[in-house]
Amino acid sequence: MSATLLNGKELAAKKREQMKSKIEQLAVENITPGLAVILIGDNAASQSYVRGKQKACAEVGIYSELIERPDSITEQELLVEIDRLNEDPAIDGILVQLPIPAHISEQAVIERIAPNKDVDGFHPINIGKMMTGEKTFLPCTPYGVVEMLKEASIDLEGKHAVIVGRSNIVGKPVGQLLLNENATVTYCHSRTKDMRNLTTQADILIVAIGRPKFVTAEDVKEGAVVVDVGINRVDGKLCGDVDFDGVKEKASYLTPVPGGVGPMTITMLLENTIQSAESRK
Numbered sequence: 001m002s003a004t005l006l007n008g009k010e011l012a013a014k015k016r017e018q019m020k021s022k023i024e025q026l027a028v029e030n031i032t033p034g035l036a037v038i039l040i041g042d043n044a045a046s047q048s049y050v051r052g053k054q055k056a057c058a059e060v061g062i063y064s065e066l067i068e069r070p071d072s073i074t075e076q077e078l079l080v081e082i083d084r085l086n087e088d089p090a091i092d093g094i095l096v097q098l099p100i101p102a103h104i105s106e107q108a109v110i111e112r113i114a115p116n117k118d119v120d121g122f123h124p125i126n127i128g129k130m131m132t133g134e135k136t137f138l139p140c141t142p143y144g145v146v147e148m149l150k151e152a153s154i155d156l157e158g159k160h161a162v163i164v165g166r167s168n169i170v171g172k173p174v175g176q177l178l179l180n181e182n183a184t185v186t187y188c189h190s191r192t193k194d195m196r197n198l199t200t201q202a203d204i205l206i207v208a209i210g211r212p213k214f215v216t217a218e219d220v221k222e223g224a225v226v227v228d229v230g231i232n233r234v235d236g237k238l239c240g241d242v243d244f245d246g247v248k249e250k251a252s253y254l255t256p257v258p259g260g261v262g263p264m265t266i267t268m269l270l271e272n273t274i275q276s277a278e279s280r281k
């Protein structure tokens with residue numbers, strides 16, 4: 001068997017088309033959704049992601065503002081920038097590109113963003129609402145993963161979803177969203193013993209660890225749905241956390257890297273920004 005590819009790039013393009021007409025409707029009411037992105041330092045990967053976000057905003061008609069600051073910025077200075085954006089009526093969403101320098105507390109920064117402008121869905125209030133199933137901004141990568149599975153009509157109810165990775169931005173929330181969809185969820189991480197025994201039981205396997213081609217065909221059950229969140233640069237080329245060529249012969253569905261989860265992450269950021277602008281009304 002050769003897996004059906006879950007084409008995130010294509011679904012992202014389709015969703016962005018739909019967003020354009022929503023934004024035209026908002027324009028009638030004199031609302032232009034606005035996103036502020038704060039980029040600290042000169043990390044090449046972060047710069048490239050931020051460019052991707054700005055390009056996507058321009059494509060659908062979201063106003064975007066880039067605030068670039070040097071590595072030497074103090075935590076206090078950054079918090080003041082966030083306060084200003086919290087008060088800015090043209091800004092519906094605020095994103096601080098991670099990682100940030102070690103001398104600044106990531107948690108302090110995330111908690112300073114007004115929850116109703118936290119389009120990343122990282123604020124503890126929004127995480128809490130996600131856990132209780134209240135409507136809120138869902139974290140973009142997990143939200144994008146669930147949208148891709150739904151688009152392919154992959155039934156989640158009662159399925160065993162195994163998540164490899166437990167970061168606050170990907171692993172933990174993707175498990176929570178799948179639980180909200182009535183999947184049975186198991187988390188694996190760097191201390192997990194006999195991980196293969198767990199991953200080979202997965203109907204749905206989500207991998208988000210940041211280790212190139214770490215998950216191989218032997219880790220996967222025949223017919224499983226495999227979602228590769230990893231983005232790794234090896235010899236100048238992008239690859240995921242899953243050994244694509246091996247796993248595609250065993251999985252029923254598989255996401256490519258690039259062109260899988262990544263474009264969906266940006267798309268759900270746009271979606272959250274539009275949702276935020278709609279609540280101005």
Ligand SMILES: NC(=O)C1=CN([C@@H]2O[C@H](COP(=O)(O)OP(=O)(O)OC[C@H]3O[C@@H](n4cnc5c(N)ncnc54)[C@H](OP(=O)(O)O)[C@@H]3O)[C@@H](O)[C@H]2O)C=CC1
Pocket residue numbers: 141164165166167168169170171188189190191208209210211229230231232261262263265
């Ligand atoms: N496509 C997209 O839109 C996005 C892609 N990414 C990519 O996804 C990947 C993960 O990102 P992120 O969640 O931020 O990463 P983190 O580094 O924050 O977390 C990695 C997680 O993987 C676990 N882990 C690491 N090594 C192993 C191992 N050998 N076996 C089992 N578990 C392991 C860690 O365990 P422990 O907790 O025990 O340390 C940790 O929970 C990266 O490649 C990143 O670039 C990230 C965000 C968005």
Ligand SMILES: Nc1nc(=O)c2c([nH]1)NC[C@@H]1CN(c3ccc(C(=O)N[C@@H](CCC(=O)O)C(=O)O)cc3)C=[N+]21
Pocket residue numbers: 048049052095096097098099120140141231238257258259260261262263265266
């Ligand atoms: N506050 C914050 N929010 C984030 O959402 C956030 C962040 N910080 N820090 C870094 C990670 C990573 N991330 C990606 C987004 C898009 C692609 C993406 O579009 N990838 C393309 C390839 C892009 C390329 O060619 O480099 C693809 O997979 O096809 C990847 C990774 C968001 N993150």
Ligand SMILES: [Mg+2]
Pocket residue numbers: 167169
């Ligand atoms: Mg991280």
